[in-house]
Amino acid sequence: MTVLHIGEINDVEDGHALVVPPEQTGHDQAIAVFRQGEEFFAVDDVCTHLGASLGKEGRRSCADGVVTCWLHKGTFDVRTGEAVNYPARGRLGVHEVELRGGEIWLSVR
Template identity: 40%
Template sequence: MTDGWIKVASTSEIPPGMMKSYPVGGKDILIANVNGNYYSIDNRCTHIGGPLARGKLAGYVVECPLHGSQFDVRTGTVVRSPAESPEPRHEVKVEGSEVLVRV
């Protein structure tokens, strides 16, 4: 794909307030829809690998289902420990009804 953008999902798969995980370029990433804007960070919690997309999304904050670490999906920043390292963040864009990611 040109410029490294990879089509990952259609917008209808991820309604506002929801998030899903996808395998992209050998990584496991999460895409979240907050009020119609899409954001992407790694799906694997930087604590000990919990699947973030199976946790909760409240506003811009995703909470890991294992030990409750929280991250801001806009930046990957840690909002609440026990995680200490931020999540890698990925660029997202929407073209028509397609969600594309650059990892």
């Protein structure tokens, strides 16, 4: 398992994401780390419908534990990665996030 420091808590607005590219993690795709209040959750950053980035920069796409894809409005549970509403389907890969002081650490599964 790869564990890396990816940023600072105060750099991510509530409902927004920090997208970590595969070159940084060694994972086969980008990972979106969403802030939900004081908690952070990490899922694969590729919508299971047509592959849009769920953590697209500048978009507030996570609310009440649900991530909404900007492209066709499919939704996913940010904690489990499960698809909630069509046209999202299947499940996103999930990863662990640990907060250490003001730092965000990602464990890639």
